[in-house]
Amino acid sequence: MSVFSDWEKMVSSLRAMWMFKDGVIIFCTPFLLLPLPLLIRTTEAGCAYVIALMAVYWCTEVLPLAVTALLPAVLFPLFGIMESKQVCMQYLKDTNMLFVGGLMVAVAVETWNLHKRIALRVLLVVGVRPALLMLGFMGVTAFLSMWISNTATTAMMVPIVQAVLEQLNSPRKGENTLHTPQSQENGTTTEEKLENSSTPQNTLKIQDNHIPLEKPASKDKLDSPDKLVPQDNSLTDGKPVVVSMVLKEGTEAEEQVGEEEEEKERMKMCKGLTLCVCYAASIGGTATLTGTGPNLVLTGQMSQLFPQNGDVINFASWFAFAFPTMLLMLTLAWLWLQLVFIGFNLKRTWGCGAVQSEKERAAYDLIREEHRRLGPMSYGELSVLGLFILLVVLWFTRSPGFIDGWATHVFNAKAEFVTDATVAVFVAVLLASFAFMLPVATPPNAIVFSYGYLKVSDMAKTGIVMNIIGILCITLAINSW
Incomplete structure (x- = not known):
């Protein structure tokens, strides 16, 4: 047994x-x-x-x-x-292998929803005030775009923006009708009263500036505005006149104007938040070699044109040059979009001394609920995060000469491969990523444009200033660091 x-x-x-x-x-x-x-x-x-x-x-x-x-x-x-x-070279070119490696990292991050966890956590920290919300979306998008392709980053972030906008633009409670409580009686609106009147053909809409109204003598006639009587009865042939709509025209007109203004602000908010995502994706991709295609093309061309260049352009040297430029460009882009679509109002956009509205609380609750649904970090997420950090550390430590600044004597003391022509190539590569004016300029622009909030004129109006800002930032970078 x-x-x-x-x-x-x-x-x-x-x-x-x-x-x-x-x-x-x-x-x-x-x-x-x-x-x-x-x-x-x-x-x-x-x-x-x-x-x-x-x-x-x-x-x-x-x-x-x-x-x-x-x-x-x-x-x-x-x-x-x-x-x-x-x-x-037995598989692909060295540059293409680097690109494939970056795509593998992007697929792993997207599969385990690590990007979504990072985005929701940042949004919970910055809050849902318009300016801070835009800053949060731009910061997260730029960071993800540094390691993932611009197109994939935009496609992952826009649905989150869309969900937040739906909460911010949802109608408030009790705002689904234009009629005031006084104009409703047993579920019947003023228009229905007009249709159900005993003399519908002779019912007359009276405006204040057309027929003067005399005050009734009795006190009980003062209790209701419906009992006001016109001085000239010849126009009505002695038949009753409905005037309840007249006394509410001013209020409803003001409400309509207010709703139109609010709708304009909503559309501007939608345009600003969607544009900030595609702009941040294009800007963030310039910070690293794997962030966008033109950067990898540069490394491939440098290897072909200058085979003995001493590895002038590597991950660390490029990051040392492009990352400060990216931060400056991102900050100026945030300020410009805030000025165009939100405006500088510390109380409304930054939340200084203001109480959150019902819509803002609903948007914040949505973000918190989505973050809660993700649950604790799984083994897959922790593995991807650990490998991602290891990859970045290896990229930086492979040639850490950028600590003293990027220059010829740091990367290759025997041969001067860093010349004015090299600087010109850097400028051309960075400017290739700063295409902000048209939907067809970059895939991120096209993705954002497809959601229907933007017109071509909107992108052109803001994009031309963004292009100028990009030129100025790169000019400052190549002459400073």
């Missing part, structure tokens, strides 16, 4: 181990094969180690076959077998 129970325990243990076989093979195989390159310290031994490791992974399929096929791009440079550029 004891033998049978021991057998069951062993079988259950084997089943448990079989459930985790993939993880065991992935982590144990490199250590089991490690004596080969350690005992035989040659390039051939290192290459044999990589081949054996890939063979185990391919046979067991613990990793997707395509992922295993990419291991030489990492392990060959690590063991000194081949340079990274030579290995990557």
Whole structure:
């Protein structure tokens, strides 16, 4: 009996181990094969180690076959077998491999909703006041666009903006009718009273400036404005006249004007918040090499035109030059959009000394509820976040010479590859990302334009100033840092 129970325990243990076989093979195989390159310290031994490791992974399929096929791009440079550029050329160009790596990070972030968690957390911190809300959206969009493509960032952020705008633009309670309580009686409006009058053909709408009204003599006639009688009865042939609409025309006209003004403010708010997303995506993408396509094109062209450039343009050197420019450009863009679409009103837009309105509280509650639905961070989110931080740290530490500023003597003291022509190339690349005027200029502009809040004239009006601001910021950057 004891033998049978021991057998069951062993079988259950084997089943448990079989459930985790993939993880065991992935982590144990490199250590089991490690004596080969350690005992035989040659390039051939290192290459044999990589081949054996890939063979185990391919046979067991613990990793997707395509992922295993990419291991030489990492392990060959690590063991000194081949340079990274030579290995990557067997797959794609080195620049294209960098772009593919950035896309992989973007897919992982989007799959686990890490971008949504970051965006909602920032919006909860900054609040829903118009100016601060715009600042929050622009900051989050620019940060995500630094590591993810501009198009993907815009496509991920615009639905969040749309949800917040729906809460801010939803009608207030009791605002779904234009009729005042005095004009309603047993569910019948003033217009229905006119239609149901005993003499509908002779009912006359009287305006204050057409027929003078005399005051009734009796006191009870003063109790209701419906009992006012016109001096000249010849126009009505002695039949009753409804005047309740007349006395409310002024109030309803004022309400209509107020609603029109409020609708204009709502549309301006919608335009400002949608434009800020596409502008921030274009601006944020300039801060890193992987942020947008033109930056990667620059690195590829530099490698072809100047093969021995000493790695002048790398992640760290580009970040040291472009990140301050991005911050300056983003701040000026926020101030300009605030001036055009919101206005500078500290109490209304910043919330200084003001109480949140019902709509703002509803929008804040929506953001908080969406953040609550995400729940605690899962293992996948933590893994993606950890790998993302590791990736950024490796990018920065690969060549940390930017601490003393980007210059020729820092990156390559033997050859002067940084010249006025290099500066001109930097300017051209950055300006390629500052296309703000038309919907067809960039994919983020087209995505925002498709939501229907904006006209071409709106984008042109704000975009031309944004282009000028971009030129001034880049001019300042190339002459300062």
